[in-house]
Amino acid sequence: MIWLIWFVAILAAFGVLVWYVVAAPGSQVLGATLVCGPPDSGKIALTFDDGPGEATPLVLDMLQEAGIRATFFLCGENVERYPEYARRIAQEGHEIGNHTYSHPRLLGRTPGKIAWEIERAQRIIAHHTGRQPALFRPPYGLRWFGLFPILARNRMTAVMWSVNSFDWKLPVEKIVRRVLRGVRPGTIVLFHDGVPPRQSGDRKATVAALGEILRKLGGRYRFVKVSEMRSATASESAE
Numbered sequence: 227m228i229w230l231i232w233f234v235a236i237l238a239a240f241g242v243l244v245w246y247v248v249a250a251p252g253s254q255v256l257g258a259t260l261v262c263g264p265p266d267s268g269k270i271a272l273t274f275d276d277g278p279g280e281a282t283p284l285v286l287d288m289l290q291e292a293g294i295r296a297t298f299f300l301c302g303e304n305v306e307r308y309p310e311y312a313r314r315i316a317q318e319g320h321e322i323g324n325h326t327y328s329h330p331r332l333l334g335r336t337p338g339k340i341a342w343e344i345e346r347a348q349r350i351i352a353h354h355t356g357r358q359p360a361l362f363r364p365p366y367g368l369r370w371f372g373l374f375p376i377l378a379r380n381r382m383t384a385v386m387w388s389v390n391s392f393d394w395k396l397p398v399e400k401i402v403r404r405v406l407r408g409v410r411p412g413t414i415v416l417f418h419d420g421v422p423p424r425q426s427g428d429r430k431a432t433v434a435a436l437g438e439i440l441r442k443l444g445g446r447y448r449f450v451k452v453s454e455m456r457s458a459t460a461s462e463s464a465e
């Protein structure tokens with residue numbers, strides 16, 4: 227009997243370890259991943275995943291009104307569906323990152339499949355926006371073996387987040403509260419302006435919460451694109 231308890235305990239510990247390695251936002255085990263910027267910068271970066279989608283123009287209007295640049299991690303399949311929104315993101319000076327073609331979980335996928343997802347999205351984004359993304363965000367935040375050599379080959383950096391708004395499931399007030407509580411200098415915030423290809427839902431809560439978050443945070447922080455957060459990190463550590 228005791229051996230069974232040991233067996234289950236070891237299995238559970240192994241499971242927790244693997245989960246940390248592939249899923250924890252701050253995990254650096256599989257490869258270097260940008261999670262936040264320097265804490266003394268006064269900067270924060272807003273990021274939007276899974277687009278473009280129906281809510282993208284509303285998000286862009288709000289960012290434009292506030293004079294803010296953000297970073298959008300696009301799915302290739304959604305760019306094919308809403309190419310004019312993808313173009314607008316680029317034209318309005320926002321940064322574009324790669325969020326795969328069809329938004330699969332990368333767990334257990336072969337390097338060939340992972341490369342296909344990333345490189346196909348890269349070609350579609352470049353075709354419609356003229357931009358070659360240098361940033362990659364894994365769907366569901368899940369990294370896997372073989373991912374990082376593919377990112378290196380495509381000269382891309384993996385980006386996670388330090389505040390997750392959970393805007394895809396929480397009501398507006400809770401999204402606002404979570405973000406306002408979590409934000410500090412250097413924070414990278416995760417939002418969603420789109421819905422993964424072939425999934426349903428809307429981003430009304432994101433749009434409503436974003437308006438309030440921008441009103442409350444405006445003036446207290448400098449909003450930057452993720453690459454500006456990154457270059458600040460590099461230049462400060464070089465000094």
Ligand SMILES: [Zn+2]
Pocket residue numbers: 275276325329364365366422
């Ligand atoms: Zn996603």
